[in-house]
Amino acid sequence: MPATNGRSPVMADVARIAGVSHQTVSRVLNGHPNVKAETRTRVEMAIDELGYRRNSSARALVTRRTSVIGVVAFDPTLYGPASTLGGIERAARAAGYFLSVVTLQTVTREAVREAMDYLAQQSVEGYIVIAPLRTVVDGLVDLPYGRPVVAVEGGQAPDLPVVCVDQPGGAYLATRHLLELGHRTVHHVAGPHDWLESEGRVAGWRRALEEAGAPVHEPLSGDWRPREGYELGRRLAEDREVTSVFVANDQMALGVLRALGETGVRVPQEVSVVGFDDVPEAEFFTPPLTTVAQDFSEVGQRSIALLLSLLEESDSPGTAPKRDVVPARLITRQSTATPSTR
Amino acid sequence: MPATNGRSPVMADVARIAGVSHQTVSRVLNGHPNVKAETRTRVEMAIDELGYRRNSSARALVTRRTSVIGVVAFDPTLYGPASTLGGIERAARAAGYFLSVVTLQTVTREAVREAMDYLAQQSVEGYIVIAPLRTVVDGLVDLPYGRPVVAVEGGQAPDLPVVCVDQPGGAYLATRHLLELGHRTVHHVAGPHDWLESEGRVAGWRRALEEAGAPVHEPLSGDWRPREGYELGRRLAEDREVTSVFVANDQMALGVLRALGETGVRVPQEVSVVGFDDVPEAEFFTPPLTTVAQDFSEVGQRSIALLLSLLEESDSPGTAPKRDVVPARLITRQSTATPSTR
DNA sequence: GACAACATTGTTAGCGCTAACAGAGCCGGC
DNA sequence: GCCGGCTCTGTTAGCGCTAACAATGTTGTC
Numbered sequence: 155m156p157a158t159n160g161r162s163p164v165m166a167d168v169a170r171i172a173g174v175s176h177q178t179v180s181r182v183l184n185g186h187p188n189v190k191a192e193t194r195t196r197v198e199m200a201i202d203e204l205g206y207r208r209n210s211s212a213r214a215l216v217t218r219r220t221s222v223i224g225v226v227a228f229d230p231t232l233y234g235p236a237s238t239l240g241g242i243e244r245a246a247r248a249a250g251y252f253l254s255v256v257t258l259q260t261v262t263r264e265a266v267r268e269a270m271d272y273l274a275q276q277s278v279e280g281y282i283v284i285a286p287l288r289t290v291v292d293g294l295v296d297l298p299y300g301r302p303v304v305a306v307e308g309g310q311a312p313d314l315p316v317v318c319v320d321q322p323g324g325a326y327l328a329t330r331h332l333l334e335l336g337h338r339t340v341h342h343v344a345g346p347h348d349w350l351e352s353e354g355r356v357a358g359w360r361r362a363l364e365e366a367g368a369p370v371h372e373p374l375s376g377d378w379r380p381r382e383g384y385e386l387g388r389r390l391a392e393d394r395e396v397t398s399v400f401v402a403n404d405q406m407a408l409g410v411l412r413a414l415g416e417t418g419v420r421v422p423q424e425v426s427v428v429g430f431d432d433v434p435e436a437e438f439f440t441p442p443l444t445t446v447a448q449d450f451s452e453v454g455q456r457s458i459a460l461l462l463s464l465l466e467e468s469d470s471p472g473t474a475p476k477r478d479v480v481p482a483r484l485i486t487r488q489s490t491a492t493p494s495t496r
Numbered sequence: 497m498p499a500t501n502g503r504s505p506v507m508a509d510v511a512r513i514a515g516v517s518h519q520t521v522s523r524v525l526n527g528h529p530n531v532k533a534e535t536r537t538r539v540e541m542a543i544d545e546l547g548y549r550r551n552s553s554a555r556a557l558v559t560r561r562t563s564v565i566g567v568v569a570f571d572p573t574l575y576g577p578a579s580t581l582g583g584i585e586r587a588a589r590a591a592g593y594f595l596s597v598v599t600l601q602t603v604t605r606e607a608v609r610e611a612m613d614y615l616a617q618q619s620v621e622g623y624i625v626i627a628p629l630r631t632v633v634d635g636l637v638d639l640p641y642g643r644p645v646v647a648v649e650g651g652q653a654p655d656l657p658v659v660c661v662d663q664p665g666g667a668y669l670a671t672r673h674l675l676e677l678g679h680r681t682v683h684h685v686a687g688p689h690d691w692l693e694s695e696g697r698v699a700g701w702r703r704a705l706e707e708a709g710a711p712v713h714e715p716l717s718g719d720w721r722p723r724e725g726y727e728l729g730r731r732l733a734e735d736r737e738v739t740s741v742f743v744a745n746d747q748m749a750l751g752v753l754r755a756l757g758e759t760g761v762r763v764p765q766e767v768s769v770v771g772f773d774d775v776p777e778a779e780f781f782t783p784p785l786t787t788v789a790q791d792f793s794e795v796g797q798r799s800i801a802l803l804l805s806l807l808e809e810s811d812s813p814g815t816a817p818k819r820d821v822v823p824a825r826l827i828t829r830q831s832t833a834t835p836s837t838r
Numbered sequence: 839g840a841c842a843a844c845a846t847t848g849t850t851a852g853c854g855c856t857a858a859c860a861g862a863g864c865c866g867g868c
Numbered sequence: 869g870c871c872g873g874c875t876c877t878g879t880t881a882g883c884g885c886t887a888a889c890a891a892t893g894t895t896g897t898c
Contacts, residue, residue: 162642164853164854164855165854165855166854174877174878175877175878175879176854176855176878177855177856177857177877177878177879178876178877178878180855180856180857181856181876181877184856187875188875188876188877189876189877190875190876190877193876193877205640207616207617208617208854208855209557209619209853209854209855210562210617210618210619211553211554211556211557211562211619211853211854211855212553212557212853212854212855212856212883213854213855213856214553214855214883215551215553215554215557215853215854215855215856215883215884215885216854216855216856216857216882216883217855217856217857217883218883220552220553222596222618230572230578230581230582231575231578231579231582231776233573236572236573236578237573239572240572240573240599243597243598243599244599244601247598247614252596252618253596253597254564254594254595254596255585255595255597256585256589257582257585257586259586272589274549275549275550275552276552276564276594277551277552277553298547300504379776380776380777380779380780381779381780383780384780405776405777408777408780408781409780411782412780412781412782415782434573434721434722434747435722435747435750435777437722437723438722438723438725438726438750438751438754439750439754440753440754440757440782506883506884506885507884507885508884516847516848517847517848517849518848518884518885519847519848519849519885519886519887520846520847520848522885522886522887523846523847526886529845530844530845530846530847531845531846531847532845532846532847535846535847550884550885551883551884551885553883553884553885554853554883554884554885554886555884555885555886556853556885557853557854557855557883557884557885557886558852558853558884558885558886558887559853559885559886559887560853839898840897840898841896841897841898842895842896842897842898843894843895843896843897844893844894844895844896845892845893845894845895846891846892846893846894847890847891847892847893848889848890848891848892849888849889849890849891850887850888850889850890851886851887851888851889852885852886852887852888853884853885853886853887854883855882855883856881856882856883857880857881857882857883858879858880858881858882859878859879859880859881860877860878860879860880861876861877861878861879862875862876862877862878863874863875863876863877864873864874864875864876865872865873865874865875866871866872866873866874867870867871867872868869868870868871
C-alpha cells in the first residue's frame with residue numbers, strides 16, 4: 155500500500171497523490187458537477203491506486219444519515235416471513251440502504267421494544283416491523299424514537315403506515331372456490347388468536363359463507379405448525395359432516411392431510427382441503443394442495459418504498475399514515491373437488 | 497425535550513445537566529471504574545431525563561470499530577440457511593454486534609464479491625459467508641478486505657476458517673441405518689454438483705457402502721427442490737432393483753415420496769426413504785420421514801464465536817485457520833423398514 | 839507533616855468526513 | 869477597462885465522541 159505507511163488510506167492520502175485538496179476528492183466521490191474532467195480522472199486514478207474506501211462512520215457523523223434500516227422479524231424459518239425479508243432486503247439494497255435485522259424468539263410487546271432499542275443504538279433511519287400480532291401493532295404507536303416505522307402485515311392498524319397482503323380477500327377466494335364446487339359449507343382451521351393474519355382469514359372465510367347463506371361452524375385454532383394441523387385434522391376426520399376444510403396455512407394443511415390419510419379419509423373425494431401461502435412444497439403434498447399464494451417479495455418491496463417515502467417527507471409531517479394492500483390469488487391443485495358421499 | 501433546543505441531545509447536554517464534563521459522561525457510559533458512585537447516578541439521571549443515546553457514528557469513528565458483522569447468505573427461504581442465519585443473529589446480538597445481511601439470488605463468485613464489496617462500504621469488522629459451493633469457497637481466499645472471513649458450510653476448504661456440519665458423518669449414519677435394516681444396497685439422490693453439502697453426503701454414503709461391500713450405483717442428482725425429487729423419484733419407482741433411497745435433503749425426499757406413492761410403490765414396505773435436514777414438516781410427510789438432523793443454530797453460534805476469536809487475534813496473526821465441525825444425528829421415523837419383495 | 843500512590847475529574851486534540859464560504863481564473867457585455 | 873456572473877478549487881470549521889494527558893483532591897505511610 156503506497157504512501158500510507160501501513161494504515162488504511164484516507165481522503166487526504168488520495169488528495170496528496172492526485173495533487174488536489176481533500177475536498178476535491180470528496181466532490182468527486184459525491185458526484186459534484188463542478189469538477190474538471192481531467193481532475194476527476196486524476197482523483198479516480200489515485201483512489202484506485204490506493205484502494206481507497208470512504209469511511210462510512212465519518213460520513214454518517216457529518217451527514218447525520220447512517221443509511222441503515224432496522225428490521226424486526228419473527229421466526230424467519232417460516233416461509234412467509236423469510237420471503238418477505240428477502241424482498242425487503244433486495245429493495246433496500248437497490249435503494250442504497252443497509253439492513254440491520256433482529257429476529258425475535260417471543261412475540262411480546264416488550265420483545266419488540268427491546269429489539270427496537272437495540273436497533274436504535276445503531277442509529278437506524280427507520281424501522282420495518284413484521285408485526286403479525288395485534289399486541290405488537292398496538293405497541294407500535296407513539297414510539298419514542300422519532301423515526302418512521304412501517305408495519306408489515308399490520309392488518310387494519312389505523313394510525314400506522316402498513317403494508318399487507320389482502321388476507322380476507324385470499325380467504326374469500328378459497329372459501330368461494332369450495333362453495334362453488336358444491337360443498338354445503340366450509341370448515342376452518344384458523345391460526346392462533348391474536349395473529350392478524352388469522353383474524354383476516356377468518357373474516358374472509360366468514361364473509362364468503364354468510365354471503366352464500368351457508369352454516370358457519372366455529373373455527374378450530376392451531377399454532378401454524380404441522381403438528382397441530384395433524385391433531386385438529388384427527389378431530390375433523392371423525393366428524394362425518396365435514397366435507398371441506400380451509401386451513402389457514404400450508405404447514406397446518408400438511409398435518410390435516412396426514413391426519414385424513416391416516417384415518418382412511420380420501421382427499422379430495424371425501425374431503426377437500428385448501429391451504430394458504432403456497433409454499434414450494436405444497437405442489438408435492440399428497441395430494442398436491444390447492445392454496446392461496448401471497449406475493450411476499452412484492453410486500454417487501456412496497457414496505458421499503460413506503461418507508462423511503464416517509465423518510466423523505468419526515469421534515470414536512472402531516473400526511474396521514476398510508477396503507478398498501480397486496481392482492482392474494484388462488485392456486486387450484488388436486489386437494490379440492492366436488493364432494494361425494496362420506 | 498428540555499434544554500436541547502429541538503435537536504437531539506448530545507453528550508455535552510448530559511454533562512451540563514449533570515454538572516460534569518462530557519468526558520465523565522463518556523466514562524459512565526463506558527463503565528469506567530474510576531467514577532464516584534454519586535457522580536455516576538447524577539449522570540445516569542441526566543441521561544434518563546434527556547433520553548440521551550450515544551451517537552454510534554461518532555463512536556465508531558474514533559474507536560475504529562463499527563460493531564457490525566457482514567453476512568452473505570443464500571436463499572433464506574430454505575430451512576437450513578434460514579436456521580443458520582437465526583443462530584448467527586442471536587449469537588451476534590448476545591456479543592453486542594449488529595448484523596448486516598445480503599442475500600444472493602445467484603451463487604456465483606462475482607455475486608459474492610459484489611455482496612462483500614457492498615458490505616465493505618459499511619466498514620463491517622468481519623464477514624460470515626454461507627458458502628455451500630466450491631466456487632464460492634475458492635473465491636474467498638485472498639480477499640482484498642483485510643478483514644477476517646468465516647465460511648459456513650465451507651466443506652474441506654483448507655485455507656479458510658470454516659464452520660460446518662459433519663455431512664459425510666450424517667450421510668454415513670443414514671446409509672448404515674438402511675444397510676442394517678437388511679437392504680442389499682442404497683441408492684442416492686444427491687444435491688447439485690458443485691455444492692459442498694452434496695459432495696460431503698455422497699462421500700459418506702459411498703464410504704458406508706464400500707465398507708459393507710455393497711454395490712455402488714451412480715447417484716442421481718437434483719436441485720434440492722421437491723419438483724426434481726419427484727421426477728427422479730419417478731425414475732427410481734420404475735427400477736425394481738431399488739429397495740432403499742438416501743435423498744440428500746428433505747424437500748427432494750418429499751418429491752420422491754410423492755412419486756413413489758403415485759406409482760403405487762409402498763413406503764416403507766417396498767422402498768425405504770431417508771432424507772436430510774429434519775425440517776419441521778418431515779414428521780408429517782406420508783409416511784413420516786426418517787432423516788438426518790443438523791443443529792443449525794449451533795452452527796450459527798460457532799460461526800460467530802470463531803469470527804470473534806479471529807477479530808481478537810487480528811493484531812497477532814499467524815495461527816492457522818480453524819475448522820469447527822458440528823455432528824449430525826439420525827432421526828428414525830416410519831419411512832424406513834426391512835425390505836420385503838417388490 | 840511530607841510524600842507517594844491512588845481516585846476522580848477536567849482539558850485538549852484529534853478520528854475522517856462534508857458544508858459553507860472564500861478565492862482564483864475566465865467569460866461576455868456595457 | 870470594469871463588473872457581474874460563471875466554473876473550478878482550496879481553506880476552515882465543525883459533526884459527537886474517546887484517548888491521552890493534566891490537574892486536582894484524598895488517602896495512607898513513615
